[in-house]
Amino acid sequence: MNGVLYPIIIGAIAGWLAGEIKRGMGFGLIGNIIVGIIGAVVGNWLFGALGVSLGTGVIANIISAVIGALVILFLVSFIKRT
Structure with a gap:
């Protein structure tokens, strides 16, 4: 679980x-x-592609996920505008 x-x-x-x-x-x-x-998923891919490591642990996972989610929200707002 x-x-x-x-x-x-x-x-x-x-x-x-x-x-x-x-x-x-x-x-x-x-x-x-x-x-x-x-x-x-997007955040982990993005940081991996850039060669950046935030470390391990819950806080690093949350930061990576938040940055990835912000990228997604930016793309959604960009698509909605056009």
């Missing part, structure tokens, strides 16, 4: 934080979890 619960909690925190940072882009609890989980 911990294997499933951990990404959901990290995703929820990251999605909520990204929604708070980028005002007006919150998607509710389920939407924030989804944005956060996808953001974690």
Whole structure:
């Protein structure tokens, strides 16, 4: 159960934080979890491609997921504008 619960909690925190940072882009609890989980994947890929390591642990995972979620929210807002 911990294997499933951990990404959901990290995703929820990251999605909520990204929604708070980028005002007006919150998607509710389920939407924030989804944005956060996808953001974690994007953030891990982005930092890996740049050769940057934030370290290990919960805080590093949350920071990476928040940055990835912000990238996703930026792209969504850019697409909505056009």
